[in-house]
Amino acid sequence: EPEVTQTPSHQVTQMGQEVILRCVPISNHLYFYWYRQIxxxxxxxxxxxxxxxxxxxxxxxxxxxxxxxxxGSNFTLKIRSTKLEDSAMYFCASSRDRHTEAFFGQGTRLTVV
Amino acid sequence: AQSVAQPEDQVNVAEGNPLTVKCTYSVSGNPYLFWYVQYPNRGLQFLLKYITGDNLVKGSYGFEAEFNKSQTSFHLKKPSALVSDSALYFCAVGPSSNTGKLIFGQGTTLQVKP
Known part of the structure; x- marks a missing residue:
């Protein structure tokens, strides 16, 4: 079954640094999303x-x-100059169209220290 | 403003008993309603959706949900709970905007005891 994959699963970064979170959405999906969960x-x-x-x-x-x-395959979220309050689980998701269900990746846990 | 409310932080039920996880929503236009489940340290898994049509929607793992337009509710139900159903459940609404964005409720922890 196709799935959304995210890398890395866990990222620790120093405050002020830039991070890039990576996602590979499901291949025939057209809509892509980022969510976060503190x-x-x-x-x-x-x-x-x-x-x-x-x-x-x-x-x-x-x-x-x-x-x-x-x-054609990757979808990235870049956070410049990270802050402590950016620490969260970041989820990538994709959907075939805007009204169908979105499929979520396993998430990247970002810890800013 | 568009919003979703899950009035119970936690629902406890004995294995084999029916379960209900409540959700109410506020959105302009016709809502697109979803239920997702999250197991510890995992992503969100899609359970079921209501777009249009029959008010009773059946989904994965024996779950179903009933759309009630007059009460603006979309409660999740299962006739017979399993211990393995224990997880965090999120109700979400997709507003009738063009972007596919979802607005999530705060989540309800379901605890099924043997």
């Missing part, structure tokens, strides 16, 4: 991406964040 809290939408551009972003997704689909 420990013990609910899952929060960050950004949706379609047709090689951002289609919607949340208030959380400020200039510190960027997304890219550098080739």
């Amino acid at each position: 420990l013990g809290q609910k899952v929060e939408f960050l950004v949706s991406f379609y047709n090689n551009e951002i289609s919607e972003k949340s208030e959380i997704f400020d200039d510190q964040f960027s997304v890219e689909r550098p080739d």
Whole structure:
């Protein structure tokens, strides 16, 4: 069964450093997303991406964040100058279209120290 | 504002008994409703969805959910709970925007005791 894969599973970084979280969405999906889940809290939408551009972003997704689909398979989330409060589980997801179910990856646990 | 509420932080049920995990939503237009399950240290797994049609939706692992438009609810149910159903359950709504974004409830921990 096709699945969304994310790497790395765990990333520890120093405050102020840049991190890139990587995702390989399901191959025939057209919509891509990033969500985050701070420990013990609910899952929060960050950004949706379609047709090689951002289609919607949340208030959380400020200039510190960027997304890219550098080739036909990868979808990345870059966080510049990480802060302690960026520590969270980051989930990538993809869906065939905007109203079908999204499939989520296993997540990348980001720890900023 | 669009939102999802799961009024119970935790639901406890004995194995073999029916279970219900509650969800209410607030969204403009026709909602797209989903249930996801999260096991410890895992991602979110899709359980079922309501887009249109029959108000009773059947999904994976014997779960079902009933869409009630007048009560703006989408409760998750299962006739006979298993210990292995113990997990964190999230209700989510997709607003009728063009982006596929999901708004999640805060999650309900289901504990099924043998």
